[in-house]
Amino acid sequence: MARNEQSILDAASRVFSTSGVDAPVREVADAAGVGMGTLYRHFPTRSDLMVAVYRHQIDECADAGPQLLESSASPFVALQEWVHKYADFLTTKHGLGNVWQGDAAGLSALHQLFLDRLLPVLAELLEAARTSGEVAADVTPYELLRAVGDLVAWNVNDPNYDVLRIVNLLLAGLRQPPTT
Amino acid sequence: MARNEQSILDAASRVFSTSGVDAPVREVADAAGVGMGTLYRHFPTRSDLMVAVYRHQIDECADAGPQLLESSASPFVALQEWVHKYADFLTTKHGLGNVWQGDAAGLSALHQLFLDRLLPVLAELLEAARTSGEVAADVTPYELLRAVGDLVAWNVNDPNYDVLRIVNLLLAGLRQPPTT
DNA sequence: TGCGTAGCGGAACGACGCTCCGTATTGTTG
DNA sequence: CAACAATACGGAGCGTCGTTCCGCTACGCA
Numbered sequence: 001m002a003r004n005e006q007s008i009l010d011a012a013s014r015v016f017s018t019s020g021v022d023a024p025v026r027e028v029a030d031a032a033g034v035g036m037g038t039l040y041r042h043f044p045t046r047s048d049l050m051v052a053v054y055r056h057q058i059d060e061c062a063d064a065g066p067q068l069l070e071s072s073a074s075p076f077v078a079l080q081e082w083v084h085k086y087a088d089f090l091t092t093k094h095g096l097g098n099v100w101q102g103d104a105a106g107l108s109a110l111h112q113l114f115l116d117r118l119l120p121v122l123a124e125l126l127e128a129a130r131t132s133g134e135v136a137a138d139v140t141p142y143e144l145l146r147a148v149g150d151l152v153a154w155n156v157n158d159p160n161y162d163v164l165r166i167v168n169l170l171l172a173g174l175r176q177p178p179t180t
Numbered sequence: 181m182a183r184n185e186q187s188i189l190d191a192a193s194r195v196f197s198t199s200g201v202d203a204p205v206r207e208v209a210d211a212a213g214v215g216m217g218t219l220y221r222h223f224p225t226r227s228d229l230m231v232a233v234y235r236h237q238i239d240e241c242a243d244a245g246p247q248l249l250e251s252s253a254s255p256f257v258a259l260q261e262w263v264h265k266y267a268d269f270l271t272t273k274h275g276l277g278n279v280w281q282g283d284a285a286g287l288s289a290l291h292q293l294f295l296d297r298l299l300p301v302l303a304e305l306l307e308a309a310r311t312s313g314e315v316a317a318d319v320t321p322y323e324l325l326r327a328v329g330d331l332v333a334w335n336v337n338d339p340n341y342d343v344l345r346i347v348n349l350l351l352a353g354l355r356q357p358p359t360t
Numbered sequence: 361t362g363c364g365t366a367g368c369g370g371a372a373c374g375a376c377g378c379t380c381c382g383t384a385t386t387g388t389t390g
Numbered sequence: 391c392a393a394c395a396a397t398a399c400g401g402a403g404c405g406t407c408g409t410t411c412c413g414c415t416a417c418g419c420a
Binding site: 100101137138139140142143146147150151153154156160161162165166168169170171172173174175176178 | 317322323326327330331340342345349350351353354355358
């Protein structure tokens with residue numbers, strides 16, 4: 001029982017990293033040597049499977065927030081570095097962009113996880129950078145989290161699209177007061 | 181023949197605007213009172229159908245570029261207003277974000293149309309704003325076009341996500357020199 | 361040894377984009 | 391005006407998804 005759950009998890013992270021995050025559920029089941037029924041009893045939805053696979057990395061990313069806030073030269077630098085970390089995570093999982101697609105695609109569980117774990121962290125970083133006077137723009141943490149996600153998530157290793165550069169562009173915008 | 185093509189086009193724009201851009205092709209065929217075969221002979225791909233439906237609006241958007249450059253107070257303002265126009269277009273077509281998803285989803289024709297028509301326009305606007313000294317950041321027109329697209333395209337009328345604000349954030353970033 | 365139940369596999373379902381082929385509808389000839 | 395191409399058409403069918411469902415296996419306890 002738990003034996004199967006673990007082998008499914010192992011298979012899933014193996015399959016997701018080789019065939020991409022969009023790999024068919026069947027492929028994961030096959031790789032785990034398990035039937036569809038078994039897989040779906042443990043993970044009722046594709047999204048639940050992804051949550052299980054990525055939870056650890058998301059936690060790691062979340063934990064890095066307060067840490068960076070302490071160790072960095074300024075709140076803004078911390079914010080910047082955290083966003084880079086977050087962007088890196090999403091970039092390596094091509095196709096994880098669906099997370100922000102709202103109701104669609106049955107990724108609600110993963111969506112929720114992002115909101116629960118990452119939103120508070122970003123909120124804290126943003127607030128700190130705002131009180132230190134380094135951020136003047138008028139944005140909510142949610143908007144920023146989603147914006148960076150959108151910017152990054154569909155990156156398909158396009159040599160003409162430098163993700164880091166674009167993300168930094170957005171961050172640079174934070175320094176300036178809102179335009180009408 | 182051409183009679184059918186027109187009714188398919190009409191049906192498509194009707195269906196896309198009511199059921200969303202992701203509406204099944206079958207639905208368009210039914211709405212047009214036409215079989216799948218007929219639809220696919222005129223528009224061999226979902227993407228071709230969308231190209232046909234949106235070409236006019238895309239052309240309009242493209243034509244607005246040089247126009248804005250003349251009439252606006254400064255190149256940067258023109259750039260800003262054009263980007264707003266572009267963003268508005270994408271926003272009203274929920275789900276058109278797939279366009280930037282690269283190879284996927286068989287949207288290549290639409291992708292190409294964006295590149296052909298909009299990229300040169302944005303390039304001109306960006307170049308003008310750069311020579312006027314209002315843009316210091318190091319971005320290619322392609323990156324900017326895609327970034328704005330990504331930012332906007334999955335908007336699902338989320339009251340917590342103000343598209344215009346986010347786009348302006350990115351534009352504000354353009355003013356500043358690149359950070360390392 | 362028998363039986364109840366929990367855990368399992370994989371066929372099957374509905375939705376999708378797209379293809380294919382038999383049929384209707386033209387329009388051109390003798 | 392009739393016979394016959396050539397063209398246009400409709401919709402069933404295919405392969406791929408995510409997900410569901412059901413018959414079967416294998417184990418625990420009497």
